[in-house]
Amino acid sequence: MVASPREQAREQTMRDIVRLGREQLAQIGPAGLSLRAVARDLGVVSSAVYRYVKSRDELLTLLVVDAYNELGDAVDGALAKVADGTPRERHFAVGRAVRHWALAEPARFGLIFGTPVPGYAAPADVTNEPGTRVIVALLGILEQAHRAGQLEASALAALPQSLRVDLDAIRAEYGLTVDAEHLAVAALVWTSMVGAVTFEVFDQFGSDTFTDPAALYEIHLALLAGLLGF
Amino acid sequence: MVASPREQAREQTMRDIVRLGREQLAQIGPAGLSLRAVARDLGVVSSAVYRYVKSRDELLTLLVVDAYNELGDAVDGALAKVADGTPRERHFAVGRAVRHWALAEPARFGLIFGTPVPGYAAPADVTNEPGTRVIVALLGILEQAHRAGQLEASALAALPQSLRVDLDAIRAEYGLTVDAEHLAVAALVWTSMVGAVTFEVFDQFGSDTFTDPAALYEIHLALLAGLLGF
């Protein structure tokens, strides 16, 4: 069944709204995102946007999901290019993809990994799946390495019981056979990647401290790979 | 020379403004911070605040410096309690102090480590020194360990020339004798701490993924200590 002209127009307008929202995000940040400005850019009276979006918060949610998915696509795309690579190569592919996307889209990176927008809480049911795509990709690399017997034992001391329970729940949820210790390391790898990229994107080192931040990041990826046993 | 009553009143009002600004930050975030609201809370007409603060941006700068310094004080205080501890113990003290402060003051943590406030750029000359206190403390631990011969060699492959130049500049600036490789690791340690704390403070793991985030963080500090050679 082909979409009617009206349906096509509606879908096009929907896409335009998200696109214009993205552009606004880049200019004035999430807290300043405004439906009226989107309407203006769309060439339409402000109340017309309400035909497409119930409220400002709903637009924010669309943009959050959009950003998570584009990051997820970037990571999946990078992984596809090294489908037969070693775990280490695939780990580097994920790390570099996250950095490149964040540098290209600092505002959207900030939307999903920066300060939460005050008064706005992303609805978990709609946000959870796209929000976990990168960590799921990292866990996939880990699991694959483990099944291939390419994983060194983790250098971790015993995990406290509370943490082990949480990690076992994750193992069960995703059907992982890799040990809980490696999952604890994977959590560090993920938060460290985001932390390192955040510092660079938001310029939290002094602005002229590192002339070659890519080189620093590569070193960090290597250290993290070492922790995982790649 | 004793401060005159007028001067005392002025200083008290200054402190009140910063305090009220902090409270607002906690409620509506940095982007929503408003001089009018501060004036209201202060019980004064909105234009009166301009006697104390030149603009909204100047108030933001005050709050940024205030936040950096309180975090720095928290870290220094924690370090003072383990002045004779091992490098590893001191490393843990810093890591825990950062986490505790961030959890106690999520909005101010977000102000200095989260998405930059759109349209606002902190003046570097006023922000640099307080903004580097924690990393300077970390470097101090590293240097002390190195001078005491308590530092294992770093497991890092050769650093690229560009990075080595930057790191040598840092070594010169702070008079460090520890090798550049360890500084590269220290950068990861710092960004990783902030990354891990950010995930917890901003609830970027799923909200019920980790029931005992403190335990996870301890594991991460241990991994980072291992990387440093502590």
Next chain:
DNA sequence: TGTACATCAGTGAACGCGCGTTCACTGATGTAC
């Protein structure tokens, strides 16, 4: 194929709100003689 009705996109006005900043002013506190 043509008509009658329903659906939908977009309009324009309005409500009530908050913001940063400027300006001429009043009245109290401080200072020089």
Next chain:
DNA sequence: TGTACATCAGTGAACGCGCGTTCACTGATGTAC
């Protein structure tokens, strides 16, 4: 110690701005018979 003047804190009104959201409406597109 007392007077004349300068400094300063705070007032109140105003400027011009943008926001989210609601509502009754017009006119075009789609659908059922």
